[in-house]
Amino acid sequence: AQRVTQPEKLLSVFKGAPVELKCNYSYSGSPELFWYVQYSRQRLQLLLRHISRESIKGFTADLNKGETSFHLKKPFAQEEDSAMYYCALLWGGKLIFGQGTELSVKP
């Protein structure tokens, strides 16, 4: 069955440190993967999608089909990056979300 796994519930780093939020997926076809973010008191919103190969707010994510992973990375974390991050897989026109990882960036 299609599944998205985010193994870390909480990730805490200091400002300026690198950050990597892990995401693994289970899907037999060619996956379309996304990262969504929910900042405090804001709506859940799209951060980036793998097909765009873009960097948003300094974040990048590379699809690794061999490891079935789509980890979200940023070389230097900022306090404003603190938020809830969800990895998602598009399947049958619907999004399947992972469990979410709360990122806390300390000053």
Added chain:
Amino acid sequence: IAGITQAPTSQILAAGRRMTLRCTQDMRHNAMYWYRQDLGLGLRLIHYSNTAGTTGKGEVPDGYSVSRANTDDFPLTLASAVPSQTSVYFCASSDSYGAQGTGELFFGEGSRLTVL
């Protein structure tokens, strides 16, 4: 502000009561979705609608029903609420679905429901 509006924002409900969460969008999006957000479980799809007049079951549909009488509205009804339905409920919409789905969903602010 254009987008998705959910109501109520928060509600405490006695078990066994009927409750309808409202969702309205003004973006003329075809597809709409209801998710529930639970700590440690992420967002799970309850029901969805690809176009007005059609609905489908998601991952956790039991105890919930939806209707899509028009493009803009997609209410979620709990016929007889139970404590396990305590959650934050998010409505979302997309301008495409199925094979043309882009994966970009626009979310409402959420409805926090507590069932006692």
